[in-house]
Amino acid sequence: MAIDYAAAAAKYRDDIIADLSTLVAIDSERDVEHATPEAPLGPGPARALATMLKIAQRDQFTTADVEHVAGRVELGAGDEILGLLAHLDVVPAGPGWTRTPFQTTIEGNRIYGRGTADDKGPGIAAYYALKVIRDLNLPLHKRVHLIYGTDEESEWYGMTRYMATQENPTLGFSPDAEFPIINGEKGIADFQISLHHVAARPATTTLQGFTAGIRDNMVPVTATATLTGTIPDNLQSQATAFDQQNDTHTAFTPVNNGVTITLTGRGAHSSIPAGGINAGTYLAAFIQTQGLQLDPAGAQYLGVITDFLHAETNGARLNIALTDQKMGPLTASPDIFHFEQDGPQTILVNIRYPHGTDAEAIRDTMESTIGSDLVDVDIHGRVEEPHYVPASDPLVQTLLAVYTDHTGLPGQEGIVGGGTYGRMLKRGVAFGAQMPGAPEVMHMPDEYITIDDIMRAVAIYADAIVRLAQ
Incomplete structure (x- = not known):
């Protein structure tokens, strides 16, 4: 019997918007001038990380805080680790906004706010994908670690410290780009x-x-x-x-x-x-x-x-x-x-x-x-340095198949100039959440994500995790 991931995700629509709004309200730009031992990258990134981990703890997930610069949410069991690498920091709001950047504004199908598209919205979608999998009691034969960094927009110190001190995933994806896939990134x-x-x-x-x-x-x-x-x-x-x-x-x-x-x-x-x-x-x-x-x-x-x-x-x-x-x-x-x-x-x-x-x-x-x-x-x-995972790799093939199954659209490899945490894994790619042809809103005034896109991403990510964790 086919699993209706979209229907399972739809039950969480209001919760997803609420949790995303909580994160967007935090100005999590890297701010080392105000660093403390409890906030090595500044108060905003540390607060965003603590808030995300509290959300996961509220829902009875096992979590880990790594030196207040990165953290993870865990699900599943097995010898291998499938990594989902997202980030909670943002670029500065900058000039040109017609809405309040650090407050979600919902207009029709759009949720406006700094970080909605890059990368708090997709990061929340990946989190709710774990909730859907747990709700449906779907078997996972790998450990799934949803890992959050807190300075992807600058020095990558947080994720670098994570990889240096924690067991690393053997494969994974970053929900920080666009569909159908980004399996190559320029230097x-x-x-x-x-x-x-x-x-x-x-x-x-x-x-x-x-x-x-x-x-x-x-x-x-x-x-x-x-x-x-x-x-x-x-x-x-x-x-x-x-x-x-x-x-x-x-x-x-x-x-x-x-x-x-x-x-x-x-x-x-x-x-x-x-x-x-x-x-x-x-x-x-x-x-x-x-x-x-x-x-x-x-x-x-x-x-x-x-x-x-x-x-x-x-x-x-x-x-x-x-x-x-x-x-x-x-x-x-x-x-x-x-x-x-x-x-x-x-x-x-x-x-x-x-x-x-x-x-x-x-x-x-x-x-x-x-x-x-x-x-x-x-x-x-x-x-x-430039990063590329061959299109023939089963990771790429699986993610493209998931994308096509959920959208009805053909999938093909993609290579961009953007840099994501996916390049930190030898078998790492970027996967969503922006749909092909959507306006480029990352780093722009009045950044937004659509409710349809974030809900679609929850379903796609849940299915992808289950297939990759077999």
């Missing part, structure tokens, strides 16, 4: 371009400051520059024409002997930067079109942006463009900009790269292309 690395300071010389206009971006995996929505000295009288009319041509919005605020310019573009996940309008590069381009006699440092900084980074996402002008037949093209997204006359003058570029290169080769080429006399380029933070 990921950040590169910081630091401009050498140059000698001052007389100039009619000075770039006093330039900032954009709040996270290395988010295309910046807004950028701000302050100019002093000679400011063209027609600057505002020039901005109006620029905005009309580029779908941006520019505003001006007078300051002592100058003006502050704020340009608003469109955000996007850094794995798909072409979907955004990068406020940092567009503001640099706007200033450059004004024919100003800029100070040397300001001219050099804006020149690097417009010459090598603006209106291009494949790294061609940096000489790092590369396309792999299976993994597709390299993408480059400049995400954090910081300029001070007497301080840092940096640009952080997030690069997603396929097989065929590595972070050191990219760094070397970027520095030599821009000019080692002008800049230093450094690898910033951790590097994630």
Whole structure:
């Protein structure tokens, strides 16, 4: 007799929304500046983890808290471990919201709030999949560990500590991407371009400051520059024409002997930067079109942006463009900009790269292309190498079969620039919960998940767990 996973999941609809709302209400952005021994990654991530584990304890599941940076919910028995790897941290809310980011707002079929799609909603769906399996008393011949990390959007310290101190799953999936499956992920690395300071010389206009971006995996929505000295009288009319041509919005605020310019573009996940309008590069381009006699440092900084980074996402002008037949093209997204006359003058570029290169080769080429006399380029933070599980692997084949059985849609392998916890397992993939063709809302203002999608995910995950745990 076929198991009606959807009907079993439907009984929990209200509970799922309530528990998701509880988690969304927690601003769980990584915040090590306020770390304590009880909250090593900051109060928000620790609170989100404790809340999720309390939900599982309420429902009589066995749980484990690993150093307050990761945790798990357990079900089943056996020699092997099937891992489900989700995360409870979020990116900053950022500008542009029309709803309250840390409060769920339900409008029709949509649940709005930061983390609803990435990754609290799918993480709750995976949890309720365990409840459905237990309710139906379905046999599991592997241990199932639903593992939650708390800084997937930054350093992955929590999940790294988990893997270093706990028994690791032998296979698994991360509910942190899209269906039908993501069995390949590009390499990921950040590169910081630091401009050498140059000698001052007389100039009619000075770039006093330039900032954009709040996270290395988010295309910046807004950028701000302050100019002093000679400011063209027609600057505002020039901005109006620029905005009309580029779908941006520019505003001006007078300051002592100058003006502050704020340009608003469109955000996007850094794995798909072409979907955004990068406020940092567009503001640099706007200033450059004004024919100003800029100070040397300001001219050099804006020149690097417009010459090598603006209106291009494949790294061609940096000489790092590369396309792999299976993994597709390299993408480059400049995400954090910081300029001070007497301080840092940096640009952080997030690069997603396929097989065929590595972070050191990219760094070397970027520095030599821009000019080692002008800049230093450094690898910033951790590097994630490309990850691929063959389409022929039974893990991939099983998950694709589950997806097709529940949706009636064909399943095929998928490779993306995004990075998920799935890559932490040799036989690890990402699996849902976003449906094919859905709008890209992760890391965006007014992020949401649909109720239909989260309920479908519960049923799909329950069936997948049962099949994989045989």
